[in-house]
Amino acid sequence: MRERGSATPIPVHMVPATTAPVVPAPASAAPSLAGPLAGATLFALLASAPALAESERVTCGLNPPQSLVVIAGTGVLGEALVVGIDNPLGTQIPGACTFLIASLAKDSPTPCGTTAFGLSMHGYHVPGELVVSLDPLDLVGIWSGAPWAGPGTPSTVQLLPPDDPALVGLRIDLQGLVIDPSGAGAVVVGATEALRVTLEAASSPFAPRFEDLEIGARELELDVSGSPTLGAPALSESWSHEDPSPLTAFAAASAVQLVDANGAPVAEASGRHTSIVGARRIVASMEATAVASSALFDHSARARSELWVEFRLVERVRATLAIEACAKSGLSQGYAMLLGDGSQLFNATATDGATKDAAWKGWLEPCAYLLIAGNHSLVQMQDxxxxxxxxxxxxxxxxxxxxxxxxxxxxDRATFALEFALGTPCADMDGDGAVDAADQALFDLAWADGAG
Incomplete structure (x- = not known):
């Protein structure tokens, strides 16, 4: 990452939503971009990270969900990324001004921003959260959107990062503001939640992306119940989220608890699910805990989190899949499975106190795939x-x-040379079952494409 002292301050000017921000590049920024997109040169301030396009929510829940959403695009260089700014609470009046702020993403032990009153869409009595940095050395740009039309109708802003290999891996935080200068509504300034976007290389025949991506289920379900003879009620909470967007994130966390007549807990379940689906990466993290704590009566508790993703590949592509499943205690299970063209390509399961670390690296052939992952915990006993x-x-x-x-x-040249000499399947670039001169020629073409 560029040292903070190596760049000059960057003046920022408001511009219409249909254009890039008119921001002169700092003298030390590289590469230089000419033409109408010159303002986007600021995207070049950071260019040394893995080439992944994705979006993840980075606020801590103070700002309302769905206040900043991805309308279209996948964060690929040279392709438009359209985001929508909304106040789903309706605490401002239609016609309010909308703005999108972009800054370089910060490395932080927590995803939370700066908490302050006067920024919340909930009202002045509730603090809001500012995630983007307004430091001139971090600021990428500020865009103005169309006047806000009301809840459920986001004002759109389009970003167009230039197709420059030096920008691969750039991570930026995006956050919207809805401002009602008339003060006619309950809120004057409302901050949206934030998205962290990592830009990836433009499309290449040597770097395929997920096609026809569909998320069948990303969910968290919790249930607890008491002994039927006591008439204790069953308590449950569940979330289910489906989203076909190729650039999306989902997070859910909660707990339910059953208490006895004295208010003491007798059964509880808690869970957490976080998943990020990008153009070339799928990440999932889950926890599930179930507890029964009465020595007198039977109680049950169940926590479950699952992820299903369907996608298709139109080109042969290298891939890696890694899972760490930990069944810490009791009737718990963590599992992941990858199915392709009717065959099981990968399966890892940990049950009843076991830990499973598994990884796979190889080629995925053009076909349809289904990725299934989950974490279950169950208690059906007195304690x-x-x-x-x-x-x-x-x-x-x-x-x-x-x-x-x-x-x-x-x-990579050194690694491929070893694989080629050994004749391993990883060196079979064309997938014909043989490692020969054609594979070396294809690797040379791919390397020239990837190394720029």
Whole structure:
């Protein structure tokens, strides 16, 4: 990352939503971009990270959900990314001004921003959260959107990062503001939630993306119940989220608790689900805990989190899949499975106190795929705990990324040379079952594409 002292302050000017921000590039920024998109040169302030396009929510829940959404696009260089700014609470009047702020993403131990009153869409009595940095050295740009039309009708802003290889891996935080200068509504300034977007390389035949992406279910379900003879009620909470967007994130966390007549807890369940689906990466993180704590009567508790993703590949592509499943105690289970063209390509399961670390690297052929992952915990007894977790990541790699580190460089040449000499399947670039001169020629073409 560029040192903070190496760039000059950047003046920022408001511009119409249909254009890039008119912001002169700092003298030390590179590369230089000419023409009408010159203002987007600021995207070049950070350019040294794995090439992944994705979006994740980085606020801590103070600002309302669905106040900043991805309308279209996948964060790929040279392709438009359209986001929508909304006040789903309706605490401002239609016609309010909308703005989108972009700044360089900060490395922070927590995703939370700066908490302050006067920024919340809930009202002045509730603090809001500012995630983007307004430091001139961090600021990428400010865009103005169309006047806000009312709840459920987001004002759109279009970003168009230039197709420049130096910008691959750039991480930016995006956050919207809805401002009602008339003061006619309950809120004057309302901040949206934030999105962190990582830009990825433009489309290439050597770097395929997920096609026809569909998320069948991303959900968290919790249930607890008491002994039927006592007439204790069953309590449950559940979320289910489906979203076909190729650039999307989902997070849910909660707990339910059953108490006896004295208010003492007798059964509880808690869970957390976070998943990020990008153009070339799928990440999931889950926890599920179930507890029954009465020595006198039977109680049950169940926590479940699941992820299903369907996608298609139209080109042969290198890929990695890694899972860490930990069934910490009781009747818990963590699992992940990848199915392709009717066959099981990967399966890892941890049950009843076991831990499973599994990884796979190889080629995925053009076909339809289904990725299934989940974490379950169950207690059906008088006293016990069931606890488990799951971490999963599936990445599509550039065809020349032989060592699977997310970049194409000289180290990949060395890795491929060894694989080629040994005749391993990883060196079979064309997928014909033989490792020969044609594979070496294809790797050379792919390496030239990826290394720029």
């Amino acid at each position: 016990g705990t069931s606890d488990g977790s799951l971490e999963l990541e599936l990445r599509l790699l550039h065809a020349a990324d032989a060592n699977a580190d997310g970049t194409v460089d000289a180290a």
